[in-house]
Amino acid sequence: MTEAQSKFERGGYETAITMGDPAGIGPEIVCRALVAMSPAERGRSLAVGDPAIYRRAAEMIEAELEFVPLEMATPGDGRVAVAEVAAEGEVPDGRIGAAAGDLAFRCVKRAVELVQAGRARVIVTAPLNKAALHAAGHHYDGHTGMLAALTGAPSSFMLLASERLSTLHVSTHVSLRGAIERVTERRIAETVAAGHAHLVSMGIEAPRIAVAGLNPHCGEGGIFGDEDERIIAPAVRALCRRGFDVQGPISADTVFYRASRGxxxxxxxxxxxxxxxxVKLIAFDTTVNVSLGLPVQRTSVDHGTAFDIAWQGRADATNLGAAIAYARRLAGGGGS
Incomplete structure (x- = not known):
């Protein structure tokens, strides 16, 4: 038994990579990432989506990739195993459409099923379009909310991870007014705890966590708002009593600089x-979007569907490569 086959037998594929919105750059960047892998790495990577769309993208970029159905795949032979999710309806290139949004949703749903069944260990998602998702009747705020609903998780958290700076969010895809309402002691405590647990799992024994203030200068003693003193500061004090190495609130105009300096x-x-x-200013091409607080593990690109360059052979797969490498670390497979 080869090393790749042995790892496969012990826990399925390392990654289940979804194609994202097929009208966007998702199929192209998945193919670019796959062709950049060694045969053994491809054997540990499972593609989720429509094989015909993947083949079209591979042909467009002149990539020599062979796609085979999951049931016929042999781990480590260099071919790409595909968990088929077929498109239903027309998918015009570079345009928002319900058929594309529905396919993107069904790819994520299939990936969740594969992980839950032990066929794969970490989900890696290419970008989807929220308008297309909603046009198809799937009313989620994005991948993170969708995954929480599909797995029955009570809550989830979005981590943006990069080498110099990583951020975890108390709230994400809500209005600014709604975000302010979500700043509660409980949510801050849950966010810090989720971030601490993840960093420990990634090998940081005693994570140092900073909590950003909400208002300018953390409210300047209540002049610019009282949420920092009334909500955030007590939450941080309670976390310190629980043993977390956490500081805050720290004014947002300095905390990210301090974190980027180590x-x-x-x-x-x-x-x-x-x-x-x-984070996007410092590491736009290499930042990885990681979902925390879910019963499945998931990484993603930190960019959109780029309809303006879709299906032109111009997309850059650097960010997806970083997401796959991070997923391999989560899966225990190494990754570079």
Whole structure:
């Protein structure tokens, strides 16, 4: 038995990679990532989606990839195993459409089923389009909310992980007004605990966590709002009493700089843009989106469907490669 076959027998494929919205760049970047792998790595990677769409994308980029049905796949032989999810309806290139949104949803659903059945260990998702998802009747705020619903998880958290700066979010895809309402002591405590557990699992024995303030200058003593003193500070004090190495609230205009210089392993951001902007500024091409708090593990690209360049052979798979490498670490398979 080869090493790849042995790993397969012990726990299925390392990664189940979904194609994302087929009208976007998802199929192309999945093919680019697959062709960059060694035969053994491809043998540990399972593609989820429509084989015909994958073959079209491979032909477009002149990639020599052979796709075979999951039931006929032999781990480690260099071919790509595909868990087939067929498109139902027309999928125009580079355009929002219900058929594309539905296929993207069904790919994620199939990946969850594969992980739950022990056929794969970590889900890696290519980008989907929320408007297409909603057009198909799947009213989720994105992958993280969808995965929480599919797995029955009571809550989930979005981690943006990069070498220099990582952020975990108290809230993500809600309005700014809604994000402020979600800043509660309980949610902050749950977010810090989820981030701490993940970092420990990744080999950081004593994670140093900073909690960003909500208001400018953390409210400046209540002048610019009282949430920092009334909610965030008590939550941090309670976490410290529980043994977490956590500081905050720290003004958002300095905390990300301090973390990027190595003072903290993780910053807990209070809302979507507060955490996304600094990470994308520092590491746009290599930031990995990781879902925490779910019964399945999932990594993803941190960019969208790029309809403007879809199906033109111009997409860059660097970010997906980083997401796959992170997923391999989660799966215990190494990854570079």
């Amino acid at each position: 003072e903290f392993d993780l910053v807990v951001a209070q809302y979507h843009d507060q955490g996304h902007i600094p």
